[in-house]
Structures are given as structure tokens and as C-alpha cells.
Amino acid sequence: MTLTAETDLQSFVLLRLGDRRFAVMANQIAELVAPSRIFRFPHRTSEVEGVILRRGRIVPVCDVAEKLIGKGLKSRRFYLIAQRHYGSQTEWVALPVTGDCELINAEMTLPSDTDAPHVSGWLSHAGDVIEVLNLAALTPGPSEIAPTLAPLPQQEARP
Amino acid sequence: MRPLSPTKSPAARTEQIILFRVSGQIFAVSSASVQEVRGIDSLSGAAKEMSHPALRKVKHFVRRGENSVYVVNAAMHFGLPPAPPALVFVLRRTRTALLIDGIEKMTSMSRLQALPLAYCHEERNWYRGLTALDQTVVPVIKPDGFLTPDELFLLDASLAQEADAETNRQADQDQHDSSIAQ
Numbered sequence: 001m002t003l004t005a006e007t008d009l010q011s012f013v014l015l016r017l018g019d020r021r022f023a024v025m026a027n028q029i030a031e032l033v034a035p036s037r038i039f040r041f042p043h044r045t046s047e048v049e050g051v052i053l054r055r056g057r058i059v060p061v062c063d064v065a066e067k068l069i070g071k072g073l074k075s076r077r078f079y080l081i082a083q084r085h086y087g088s089q090t091e092w093v094a095l096p097v098t099g100d101c102e103l104i105n106a107e108m109t110l111p112s113d114t115d116a117p118h119v120s121g122w123l124s125h126a127g128d129v130i131e132v133l134n135l136a137a138l139t140p141g142p143s144e145i146a147p148t149l150a151p152l153p154q155q156e157a158r159p
Numbered sequence: 160m161r162p163l164s165p166t167k168s169p170a171a172r173t174e175q176i177i178l179f180r181v182s183g184q185i186f187a188v189s190s191a192s193v194q195e196v197r198g199i200d201s202l203s204g205a206a207k208e209m210s211h212p213a214l215r216k217v218k219h220f221v222r223r224g225e226n227s228v229y230v231v232n233a234a235m236h237f238g239l240p241p242a243p244p245a246l247v248f249v250l251r252r253t254r255t256a257l258l259i260d261g262i263e264k265m266t267s268m269s270r271l272q273a274l275p276l277a278y279c280h281e282e283r284n285w286y287r288g289l290t291a292l293d294q295t296v297v298p299v300i301k302p303d304g305f306l307t308p309d310e311l312f313l314l315d316a317s318l319a320q321e322a323d324a325e326t327n328r329q330a331d332q333d334q335h336d337s338s339i340a341q
Binding site for chain 1: 184186237238239272275276277278279280281282285289291294295296297298
């Protein structure tokens with residue numbers, strides 16, 4: 001392997017949704033956890049199911065299967081907790097997945113103009129061509145957040 | 160020489176909250192935001208009916224001095240199944256009274272987490288944030304989030320229109336009465 005090829009390799013986490021696999025850049029992943037109780041309360045953001053409590057943080061659960069495979073998940077094996085960037089802020093979001101996740105090193109091909117906004121690139125791995133997900137396009141959030149106007153990430157307001 | 164008193168870590172600041180129920184869902188509100196808690200029966204004498212096609216969650220109002228306080232059905236506001244309300248919260252520094260099912264308990268919260276940014280629609284105006292209590296998560300409502308300035312304007316305009324219509328009706332009646340007397 002040449003030095004050039006080695007430096008092009010990046011780490012990705014492969015996740016499974018039904019029969020399909022997708023990838024997220026490994027540096028965006030916080031952890032993989034077993035499903036826990038979802039707390040639900042009224043809201044109008046249909047992509048968010050509710051929240052889970054994780055390490056003292058309240059983390060929204062976003063089921064991205066509907067957008068990616070055309071149907072919601074009936075069962076889930078883990079929550080992949082990923083970092084979602086909102087402008088200069090970062091928050092955790094929990095993505096339900098249906099199978100084991102895998103850490104791989106691969107070279108990413110950049111997306112073309114015709115790819116969907118949620119595709120930030122492509123990987124070739126074990127005979128499959130796998131979409132690398134752009135979480136900012138896939139999970140809900142305010143359309144634009146000016147860095148100076150946005151509240152602090154995971155701010156714990158004290159009364 | 161007097162021994163040094165043991166140093167105490169500063170007590171965590173807490174906020175008194177009221178946990179209340181609406182259609183089986185638990186919400187929290189700061190106790191400081193609740194001016195009065197009344198039974199629904201005590202409201203029936205003072206409240207007058209009103210209706211606005213765009214605001215079905217408001218069916219009554221109460222006159223308080225110069226202002227009208229609008230009675231908001233919390234279940235309808237949050238899109239929850241209807242449930243018979245039993246109590247009314249008159250919310251401080253707002254023109255809102257809130258119909259709720261009942262009070263769960265009073266407690267305190269030490270941390271209020273901002274609503275995650277993944278929630279990006281109307282709910283951002285409904286909640287101050289979320290708090291974790293006894294391993295559950297409870298949304299903490301924003302007292303001024305039940306009626307927007309535009310909604311208040313609509314309701315005020317609707318009442319003013321009704322008042323004008325009533326004044327005109329009264330003037331017509333008076334004219335009619337005086338013509339009969341002559």
C-alpha cells in the first residue's frame with residue numbers, strides 16, 4: 001500500500017437498516033447503546049420519536065429508516081448515538097438501527113450532483129456500494145442557525 | 160482559637176415546579192408562573208363564551224380589569240385527545256388561563272436542559288426545555304407559549320367586534336323603545 005492510499009483511508013461505522021447498510025463517519029459517532037425507554041411528549045416534528053436519557057443527557061431519537069429505506073422500523077437492536085452539527089453547535093441524536101454495527105477503514109468517493117442531499121459520499125466494501133450519510137440533511141433541525149444567535153449546545157439552563 | 164467551620168459546597172439552585180396532567184401526559188410549569196389555581200366550577204360564573212374559527216382551543220375568556228384573559232384548552236393546544244378538564248391555571252404575566260386535568264405533585268428541578276434542536280417546529284415555542292425527574296423526562300412549559308401575539312390580536316379583535324355589534328344592537332333597541340314611547 002502506498003503512503004498516498006493510506007492517507008486517503010478514513011474510518012466509518014456501518015449500520016444496518018433492514019436489508020441495507022449505510023455508513024457514517026466514525027468521528028461523528030459517540031456510542032452504540034441498547035434500546036432504552038423512549039419518553040414522548042407532544043410536538044410537531046414528525047421525524048423525532050421522543051427522547052432517551054443517556055449519561056445524564058436528554059437525546060432525541062430520530063428514525064431515519066423512513067427516509068432511507070421507505071419504511072419505519074418495527075424492531076430495533078441498538079441506538080447509534082451520533083453527533084449532529086447545527087451550525088457551530090453539536091448535539092447528540094440517537095439513530096435506531098436493526099443490526100450490529102461495524103467499524104471499517106475505507107476510501108470515500110465524493111458524491112455527484114445527482115445524489116440525494118443525505119449522501120455525503122460512497123464506499124465500496126465487501127462487494128457492496130454503501131452510502132455515507134450526511135446527518136445534517138437526514139435528521140431534522142432548524143433550517144439555518146446563525147452561530148452568534150444559536151443557544152449553546154446541550155445547555156443546561158439553571159433556574 | 161475557634162476551629163474553622165467546615166466548608167460547605169454551595170447548594171444546587173433549584174426551581175419549584177408543579178407537575179400537572181393533560182390527557183394522561185405529564186407536564187411541568189414553574190410554580191412562580193402560576194398566579195392562581197382554580198376549580199373549573201369557580202370559573203363558570205366569571206367566564207364568558209367566545210369562539211374564533213381559527214382558534215378552537217379558546218372557548219372562554221374572563222375579564223380582568225382592562226384586559227381579557229383567554230382560557231386555553233391545553234389538550235387541544237398540544238393536539239392530545241380531549242379529556243374533561245378539572246382545574247384552571249391562571250398564568251402570571253400572561254393573558255392565558257390553562258385548562259388542565261389535574262395536578263400530579265409539586266416538586267423541584269435542579270436542571271433544565273434546552274429542547275434539543277432536532278425539535279424544530281411549534282414545540283420550540285411551547286417549552287422552556289426538558290427536565291429529568293426520577294428517571295423520566297418531563298417537558299417544562301413556557302407560560303407565554305400558548306397564545307402568540309398574532310393569536311392574541313385575533314382574539315382581541317374578535318371580542319372588540321362582538322362588543323361593537325352588542326353596542327349597535329343596544330342602540331337599535333333603545334331607538335325602537337323610544338319610538339314606541341312617543
